[in-house]
Structure formats: C-alpha cells, structure tokens
Amino acid sequence: MNTTGTSRRAFITRTAAAGIGSMALARKSFAAPDADTYFAGAAEREITPPIGMEITHFVRENIGVHDPLFLRALVLRDHNGRQLALLSADAIGAGFATCDEIRNRIKTECGMDEVWFSCSHTHSGRWILSSPTPGRIYTEELWWDDGTHVALTDRPEELVWNTEVHQKLVSAVNEAKDRLEPAVLKTGRASVKIGINRRVTRPDGFTQMGWNRNGQIVPWVSSLSAHSKETKKPIFVLFEHAAHPVTVPHHSKLVSADFPGAAVKKLRQSLPTDCIAAFSQGCSANINSFPLRTTHGDAEAAGFKLGEAALVALDRSQVITGNAIRFKTVPTLLPTMPLPSERIVEEQLQIQREHPDRIKQLMKIAHFRTTGQPPPPRRLDAHGLMLGKEFFLVALPFEHFSHTERWVDDHAPFANTMTFTLTNGGRGYIGSDKGLAMGVNGGYEAGCMPNWSAHEVMSPNLGPPAIGSEKIIQGAIEALWS
Numbered sequence: 341m342n343t344t345g346t347s348r349r350a351f352i353t354r355t356a357a358a359g360i361g362s363m364a365l366a367r368k369s370f371a372a373p374d375a376d377t378y379f380a381g382a383a384e385r386e387i388t389p390p391i392g393m394e395i396t397h398f399v400r401e402n403i404g405v406h407d408p409l410f411l412r413a414l415v416l417r418d419h420n421g422r423q424l425a426l427l428s429a430d431a432i433g434a435g436f437a438t439c440d441e442i443r444n445r446i447k448t449e450c451g452m453d454e455v456w457f458s459c460s461h462t463h464s465g466r467w468i469l470s471s472p473t474p475g476r477i478y479t480e481e482l483w484w485d486d487g488t489h490v491a492l493t494d495r496p497e498e499l500v501w502n503t504e505v506h507q508k509l510v511s512a513v514n515e516a517k518d519r520l521e522p523a524v525l526k527t528g529r530a531s532v533k534i535g536i537n538r539r540v541t542r543p544d545g546f547t548q549m550g551w552n553r554n555g556q557i558v559p560w561v562s563s564l565s566a567h568s569k570e571t572k573k574p575i576f577v578l579f580e581h582a583a584h585p586v587t588v589p590h591h592s593k594l595v596s597a598d599f600p601g602a603a604v605k606k607l608r609q610s611l612p613t614d615c616i617a618a619f620s621q622g623c624s625a626n627i628n629s630f631p632l633r634t635t636h637g638d639a640e641a642a643g644f645k646l647g648e649a650a651l652v653a654l655d656r657s658q659v660i661t662g663n664a665i666r667f668k669t670v671p672t673l674l675p676t677m678p679l680p681s682e683r684i685v686e687e688q689l690q691i692q693r694e695h696p697d698r699i700k701q702l703m704k705i706a707h708f709r710t711t712g713q714p715p716p717p718r719r720l721d722a723h724g725l726m727l728g729k730e731f732f733l734v735a736l737p738f739e740h741f742s743h744t745e746r747w748v749d750d751h752a753p754f755a756n757t758m759t760f761t762l763t764n765g766g767r768g769y770i771g772s773d774k775g776l777a778m779g780v781n782g783g784y785e786a787g788c789m790p791n792w793s794a795h796e797v798m799s800p801n802l803g804p805p806a807i808g809s810e811k812i813i814q815g816a817i818e819a820l821w822s
C-alpha cells in the first residue's frame with residue numbers, strides 16, 4: 341500500500357515521462373497494406389488525482405493512494421481503414437458535455453471514425469469534467485451533468501489535473517494507433533459473481549438499499565481480446581462485469597480503482613507486460629459489489645476473483661470472423677414520468693420549507709405544470725459495435741438495471757454480447773419499468789416525488805424516466821443490429 345500518495349511534483353514528472361515514453365515509441369515498421377484482417381493497438385496512462393483533491397462518492401478527503409487510477413485506450417481498425425477507439429477510465433463518471441468533448445476531440449486529433457468513453461464507476465476516484473471555455477454559462481443542467489456546483493475555473497489544481505486527463509486520452513489513443521498491428525479478435529465468457537442485488541422491498545412496499553440475495557444480477561464476465569497475428573500474444577483484453585465498485589470503505593481516504601483495478605492487476609500477472617487489460621462497467625444500477633464498503637483487502641479479493649474469471653473467459657474465447665468493423669448510434673430521447681399532481685406540489689411546498697433545493701425543484705415543477713409543458717426528456721443514445729457474427733457490444737449512457745444486460749444477451753443475434761453503461765454520458769439512473777411502476781416506493785434508483793431520497797427527483801428532468809422506457813431502450817438496441 342502506498343499511503344504516502346502522489347505529490348503534485350511526482351504527478352507532473354510522471355506525466356512528462358509518459359509523454360516522452362510515447363514519443364520515444366518508434367512507429368512500427370509495419371506498413372503492409374490493409375489486408376483481409378483486423379488491426380489492434382492499445383495504450384494506457386495513469387490519472388491518479390493528487391493528494392488534497394477530494395474523492396467521491398461519498399465525497400471525502402484524499403490523503404494518498406491505495407492503488408493508482410488509469411485510463412486505457414484500445415484502437416481497432418478494419419480492412420477498409422475504419423477506426424474505432426474504446427476508452428475506459430477509472431472514474432466514477434462523466435456527463436454528456438465531457439464525453440461529447442472528449443469524443444469529438446479524439447475524432448479530430450487522432451483521426452478516429454468513432455470514439456466511446458466509459459467509466460468504471462469506482463467510488464474512490466473522481467468525475468471527469470468538461471473543459472471550461474470562454475463565455476461558458478454554468479447552467480443548472482451543466483452543474484448536474486458535470487456533477488459539481490463549483491466551476492472548474494475556481495479550482496485551479498483540479499483544472500490542471502482534468503486538462504491532463506483529456507490530454508492523456510488523446511496521447512493514449514495516438515500511441516494505440518501507432519501500435520496497430522494485424523490481429524485476430526476473440527470473444528469469451530465465464531461465470532462469476534462478486535455482487536449482490538441491492539434493491540430490497542420492505543413489507544410496507546418501500547424499496548431500500550440492502551442485500552437481496554435472490555434478486556437478479558449478471559453472473560458472468562465477457563471478454564473481447566486482440567491477439568497479434570505475428571507473435572500470437574494478446575495485445576489487449578477488454579472485460580466487462582456488472583457491479584458497483586463499492587467494496588472500498590467510504591471512510592477510506594485513499595484513492596482506489598476498487599475491484600476493477602484489482603481485476604486488471606490479476607490479469608496482468610498472467611499476460612505479457614505490454615498487453616493492456618481494460619475493464620468496463622455493465623448494467624449494475626441494482627447491483628453492489630460484495631462485501632459492501634469493508635476493506636481495501638476485500639476489494640482486492642473481489643477483483644482477483646473477477647480477474648481469474650476473465651482469464652477463464654480469455655482461455656475459452658472463440659475467434660471473431662470477418663474483417664469489418666460495424667458501429668452505429670441510435671439517438672434516443674426517453675420521456676420523463678408525468679409531473680406530480682398539483683396537490684402533491686402544494687403539500688410539499690409546505691413540508692419542505694427548510695429545504696431550499698427542494699423548494700426550487702417544486703417551483704420548477706409548478707412552472708412546468710402551469711405552462712402545460714411535459715418534463716424534459718433524457719438523452720439516451722444507444723451505441724453498437726458489431727464484429728462478425730460472433731460479437732455485439734452495446735454501450736449506453738446512464739446506469740441501467742441488470743435486466744437490460746440480460747435482455748441484450750437473450751435477444752441479440754450474436755454468439756456473445758457485452759453491455760457497457762456509464763458510456764458517452766449520463767448522470768444517474770434508468771429504472772426498470774417494474775421499478776418505475778412502484779412510484780414513490782421505487783427506491784433510490786427509480787422512485788419519484790415525493791420520495792426525496794430518490795436520485796432522479798432532484799435531476800433537471802424533474803423525475804425519473806416514464807414507465808415504458810424499457811421498450812424504447814430495447815427498440816433502440818434492436819435498431820443497432822438490424
């Protein structure tokens with residue numbers, strides 16, 4: 341354990357060294373024409389926030405580093421020269437403003453045709469924020485999207501770190517591009533359980549967080565790997581599992597990637613040193629890692645278990661045929677649950693007088709009601725990657741319940757599937773229809789007014805998604821492969 345942490349000087353030194361290392365990497369002499377094959381390359385950068393830059397969630401002091409945070413870039417190219425970058429970061433999340441900025445920048449500066457940015461959702465790291473620009477207006481929507489109430493320009497140290505993270509994403513993609521070589525792609529799966537369904541419905545009907553041992557989870561890890569045609573060695577292993585990274589205790593003041601970091605560590609013990617292992621988060625809105633918030637040692641044990649399963653998936657993986665990368669985005673808007681009744685709003689305006697934030701939200705609702713406008717919808721762009729007949733990867737913004745991943749796996753006409761959430765934007769939860777139909781009893785992830793502990797009640801959408809969202813999401817995902 342490194343409790344001494346990372347000084348700003350050490351961080352800057354590492355950053356500089358990473359840049360030199362990248363430049364020193366000789367561009368591969370490989371210059372063969374794009375033959376009948378896939379091409380793959382990968383790179384990583386450390387993005388550990390310096391001591392003093394608080395970590396979340398829950399928000400707490402940062403006095404050092406238990407294990408460092410990384411971002412990883414995987415680049416795929418097909419025989420037509422189409423290029424896709426899959427990026428994953430040890431971060432709790434990133435909103436649409438941030439993801440749009442990163443994706444557009446990398447498309448422009450690195451010549452990528454498509455870029456996806458995923459967050460592992462570690463609860464012992466930070467949000468990645470969008471860059472302040474001259475004249476930028478910090479609207480409430482942007483505060484919510486960026487997960488902050490303090491402009492980045494008012495936090496000079498974080499502005500430096502955040503800017504470096506954006507730059508490192510670009511440099512990692514460029515390095516991965518430089519490393520592109522003819523590759524065989526493979527996909528695999530193995531059984532593993534490191535989490536428990538966290539939604540418990542009490543006898544009175546109210547849903548709260550707990551351990552629902554019979555509740556649904558996603559009991560597997562899926563992998564997508566690239567293997568050098570020349571050396572046969574793996575170039576990267578991307579693996580996905582669904583569980584909130586919340587085994588690190590919330591009283592720990594040490595930065596950690598939680599179990600995903602330990603899983604990567606486990607994989608690397610068995611992989612060549614230059615092979616990049618990268619984790620992406622599945623549909624974990626209703627799943628917590630187990631045990632919950634105990635010790636760093638427990639997080640490592642859970643991660644090692646996941647890493648061992650990912651190695652089994654790799655071992656069992658099958659070759660992906662074809663030589664073409666197909667990707668697609670289906671832009672979608674999810675309607676929001678109808679506004680609470682006038683009676684509820686009136687009652688709550690009386691009850692919540694000591695809570696200015698809630699009164700503000702109620703006044704907005706009253707305004708929407710008076711003007712006859714529906715509450716704002718959510719942007720939910722679905723992104724799909726199709727490789728051969730064997731592999732389908734869907735990437736979604738926001739956090740989704742496990743049933744979405746199970747549905748994808750049951751319905752997608754491919755041998756193997758992966759579902760990423762917390763990708764390309766979104767802050768908060770998309771409840772299942774069943775959860776949303778519980779109304780005020782729907783709990784933290786799906787509840788509506790006047791359940792003030794429900795996450796989406798304070799959102800700019802003024803409530804959770806509408807019942808029926810499940811069908812809309814499934815329709816968008818089907819449109820990806822059809």
Ligand SMILES: [Zn+2]
Binds near residue numbers: 461584625739
């Ligand atoms: Zn979450």
